Amino acid sequence: VRGSLRRPRLAATMAPEVRVRRIAVLGCGRVGSAIARDLAEEFEVTVADRDEEALDRVARGAPVRGEVADLADPGEVRRLAQAADLVVGAVPGDMGFATLKAVLEVGRPVVDISFFDQDPFLLDELARDAGVTAVVDCGVAPGLSNLVLGREEATMDRVTRFLCYVGGLPVVRTWPYEYKAVFSPLDVIEEYTRPARYVAGGEVVTAPALSDVELIEVPGLGTLEAFNTDGLRTLLVTVDVPEMREKTLRYPGHAERMRLLRETGLFGKEPLLVNGVPVRPVDLTAELLLHHWRLRPGDEDLTVMRLVIEGVEDGRHVRRTYEMLDRYDRELGITSMARTTGYTCTAAVRAVAHGAYRRVGISPPEFLGREPACHELIVRHLAERGIHLAERTEPAG
Amino acid sequence: VRGSLRRPRLAATMAPEVRVRRIAVLGCGRVGSAIARDLAEEFEVTVADRDEEALDRVARGAPVRGEVADLADPGEVRRLAQAADLVVGAVPGDMGFATLKAVLEVGRPVVDISFFDQDPFLLDELARDAGVTAVVDCGVAPGLSNLVLGREEATMDRVTRFLCYVGGLPVVRTWPYEYKAVFSPLDVIEEYTRPARYVAGGEVVTAPALSDVELIEVPGLGTLEAFNTDGLRTLLVTVDVPEMREKTLRYPGHAERMRLLRETGLFGKEPLLVNGVPVRPVDLTAELLLHHWRLRPGDEDLTVMRLVIEGVEDGRHVRRTYEMLDRYDRELGITSMARTTGYTCTAAVRAVAHGAYRRVGISPPEFLGREPACHELIVRHLAERGIHLAERTEPAG
Numbered sequence: 086v087r088g089s090l091r092r093p094r095l096a097a098t099m100a101p102e103v104r105v106r107r108i109a110v111l112g113c114g115r116v117g118s119a120i121a122r123d124l125a126e127e128f129e130v131t132v133a134d135r136d137e138e139a140l141d142r143v144a145r146g147a148p149v150r151g152e153v154a155d156l157a158d159p160g161e162v163r164r165l166a167q168a169a170d171l172v173v174g175a176v177p178g179d180m181g182f183a184t185l186k187a188v189l190e191v192g193r194p195v196v197d198i199s200f201f202d203q204d205p206f207l208l209d210e211l212a213r214d215a216g217v218t219a220v221v222d223c224g225v226a227p228g229l230s231n232l233v234l235g236r237e238e239a240t241m242d243r244v245t246r247f248l249c250y251v252g253g254l255p256v257v258r259t260w261p262y263e264y265k266a267v268f269s270p271l272d273v274i275e276e277y278t279r280p281a282r283y284v285a286g287g288e289v290v291t292a293p294a295l296s297d298v299e300l301i302e303v304p305g306l307g308t309l310e311a312f313n314t315d316g317l318r319t320l321l322v323t324v325d326v327p328e329m330r331e332k333t334l335r336y337p338g339h340a341e342r343m344r345l346l347r348e349t350g351l352f353g354k355e356p357l358l359v360n361g362v363p364v365r366p367v368d369l370t371a372e373l374l375l376h377h378w379r380l381r382p383g384d385e386d387l388t389v390m391r392l393v394i395e396g397v398e399d400g401r402h403v404r405r406t407y408e409m410l411d412r413y414d415r416e417l418g419i420t421s422m423a424r425t426t427g428y429t430c431t432a433a434v435r436a437v438a439h440g441a442y443r444r445v446g447i448s449p450p451e452f453l454g455r456e457p458a459c460h461e462l463i464v465r466h467l468a469e470r471g472i473h474l475a476e477r478t479e480p481a482g
Numbered sequence: 483v484r485g486s487l488r489r490p491r492l493a494a495t496m497a498p499e500v501r502v503r504r505i506a507v508l509g510c511g512r513v514g515s516a517i518a519r520d521l522a523e524e525f526e527v528t529v530a531d532r533d534e535e536a537l538d539r540v541a542r543g544a545p546v547r548g549e550v551a552d553l554a555d556p557g558e559v560r561r562l563a564q565a566a567d568l569v570v571g572a573v574p575g576d577m578g579f580a581t582l583k584a585v586l587e588v589g590r591p592v593v594d595i596s597f598f599d600q601d602p603f604l605l606d607e608l609a610r611d612a613g614v615t616a617v618v619d620c621g622v623a624p625g626l627s628n629l630v631l632g633r634e635e636a637t638m639d640r641v642t643r644f645l646c647y648v649g650g651l652p653v654v655r656t657w658p659y660e661y662k663a664v665f666s667p668l669d670v671i672e673e674y675t676r677p678a679r680y681v682a683g684g685e686v687v688t689a690p691a692l693s694d695v696e697l698i699e700v701p702g703l704g705t706l707e708a709f710n711t712d713g714l715r716t717l718l719v720t721v722d723v724p725e726m727r728e729k730t731l732r733y734p735g736h737a738e739r740m741r742l743l744r745e746t747g748l749f750g751k752e753p754l755l756v757n758g759v760p761v762r763p764v765d766l767t768a769e770l771l772l773h774h775w776r777l778r779p780g781d782e783d784l785t786v787m788r789l790v791i792e793g794v795e796d797g798r799h800v801r802r803t804y805e806m807l808d809r810y811d812r813e814l815g816i817t818s819m820a821r822t823t824g825y826t827c828t829a830a831v832r833a834v835a836h837g838a839y840r841r842v843g844i845s846p847p848e849f850l851g852r853e854p855a856c857h858e859l860i861v862r863h864l865a866e867r868g869i870h871l872a873e874r875t876e877p878a879g
Contacts, residue, residue, distance in 0.1 A: 348658060349770055359761055360762075366770065373750075
């Protein structure tokens with residue numbers, strides 16, 4: 086199966102140019118609201134959520150229209166999509182697949198950042214039948230990381246190795262976890278539990294999550310640790326690189342602490358009898374970690390990403406390293422996580438809206454990276470918002 | 483209140499000599515069975531427990547009579563005590579106080595190692611009215627440690643400082659806890675939660691449990707860590723030493739891991755709603771730790787104790803250090819914990835049975851240490867069983 090999805094790109098169908106005026110942003114969380122605000126500079130934006138307060142907050146800061154809606158209802162999603170020329174999916178992961186499906190059922194182009202568990206290519210036929218572009222996994226990593234790899238794969242003679250180090254971190258480091266999350270602890274625990282798939286010698290192999298801890302130095306920030314997580318997602322099947330690995334970045338010590346909880350059994354999903362009552366350990370643990378991990382309003386965060394791509398370019402072996410260190414936006418009060426995820430998404434929205442990316446069907450960001458004009462538009466869009474990928478190339482053994 | 487209990491010793495009443503032939507051992511756990519076996523060399527021993535299998539096991543190895551009995555029933559305890567000349571209390575801590583009370587109600591001398599939470603002096607009047615000796619907390623620490631301090635307090639001009647380092651450890655060190663317990667994890671968690679009382683400048687002060695971690699070297703074993711726990715118990719009121727501290731010994735790293743669990747909220751006693759069901763986090767945690775911490779048959783353990791006593795002796799400041807490193811008894815299959823606890827108890831039983839200790843009322847082991855003949859008998863008894871306290875004295879600043 087690996088690499089088989091590369092072929093369709095040669096025979097890709099292009100969507101007709103559509104004029105995009107009205108955009109529906111589904112979901113008004115931290116990222117959804119940053120997306121709505123950014124898109125409102127150019128489009129007529131409607132943002133939908135169950136949370137009226139969140140809608141009021143974003144409407145106070147930008148000319149967007151809020152609409153209270155239950156996005157768990159596919160009928161509501163279809164109605165909102167039909168009233169728009171393009172849709173952004175920014176719902177929680179467990180609602181993502183159904184939401185994307187409902188949007189495609191009414192034939193609207195869509196850019197999604199819900200990072201749902203299911204294989205997005207299950208919706209490829211639906212998107213093709215509708216003749217629309219559906220960009221998925223369009224955040225930082227997956228997202229920007231895929232875009233960069235797609236670009237290198239299209240321009241190098243061949244790519245031999247891809248390493249992605251990425252993490253969102255709080256500025257203030259509080260013992261013991263030195264970590265804050267904008268997602269549910271259950272999602273983070275899932276990352277620390279699910280075996281990590283990576284590619285070695287052209288084969289997909291697995292390692293336990295939280296394994297192969299190594300220390301890396303980040304200029305201007307200090308030492309972080311990196312460990313295996315299952316983050317390659319679509320890259321496992323869309324690109325043909327024989328060595329690929331994704332690692333999560335945290336402050337040093339985090340992985341061992343999470344392994345301690347995991348090996349103690351605190352991430353267990355099998356109910357345990359506690360005084361005669363069945364309890365899933367992971368539910369209690371997630372409930373407790375919520376208090377420690379919740380990023381509170383005003384808490385500053387940062388996002389670190391390092392991509393290492395080795396390959397043959399003009400007949401020579403090279404190693405190209407991309408480094409990103411993004412920080413909280415104090416002026417707008419937007420987290421770095423929302424900036425890097427949201428602005429990659431709004432960049433892709435513009436690429437689709439302006440006809441720089443017109444491939445029909447499901448497209449993970451590595452497909453967008455293969456189109457030079459689209460890649461350039463996205464990188465420029467991010468740079469205008471202060472998100473830079475510093476790049477250096479050196480000879481590789 | 484501190485020190486006030488020293489005075490009664492001057493006016494101590496002595497029990498009449500009684501001939502001890504029959505001993506009832508209440509409780510046939512790891513320690514109770516080691517006690518029964520040891521005492522059977524000299525006395526007629528009846529050991530009582532609810533667990534018939536445990537009774538059969540001990541009866542196979544030694545000439546003791548097992549009796550199935552519900553020791554949670556004070557009537558049963560009184561009946562068993564009445565049929566004996568002396569009683570050993572070796573029930574779980576939460577049953578200890580009621581059991582001791584029932585024994586004293588029928589006026590039998592008793593040596594107790596149940597380490598119950600309640601203040602043992604609440605039973606002093608009952609023991610005095612019955613005219614019997616009741617030795618409590620008679621294990622290693624509290625126990626042997628108190629005996630040694632009592633001895634030094636009686637012989638030095640004055641004691642200025644007492645430090646007790648003590649811990650039971652598995653020989654095989656398994657990540658992450660490197661710890662095994664013969665007691666319920668709930669009891670260990672309680673040690674790691676309850677503020678530690680110690681004495682500084684003559685005053686009782688408290689520190690969080692697991693605090694003031696320091697590393698100590700144990701010859702023949704390696705590096706251990708020591709941290710505050712609330713282990714001084716009766717010494718807080720019975721002796722007049724201006725600096726006293728008790729610390730628990732574990733393999734390095736244990737304290738931080740337990741603090742991680744504690745600070746995460748996993749030792750919490752307030753019910754938390756987990757999917758609508760109230761759960762005490764500590765109950766779930768204890769249930770999970772049971773699998774990691776259970777000392778299984780054949781698992782070898784060791785006991786480490788270091789006592790540092792500073793004071794003025796013959797007009798000179800001295801520091802006297804006692805070191806004990808005791809190991810699992812492979813021949814008899816008796817844990818070091820059962821050896822050190824049980825044999826200190828059987829030594830005290832002999833001191834009472836042979837009239838070397840006759841003080842009426844509640845006696846913690848520091849009272850026994852004040853009687854030279856009693857102290858000598860106990861130390862000799864332990865040495866005969868391979869338990870040695872290596873002693874060295876050096877000048878102190």
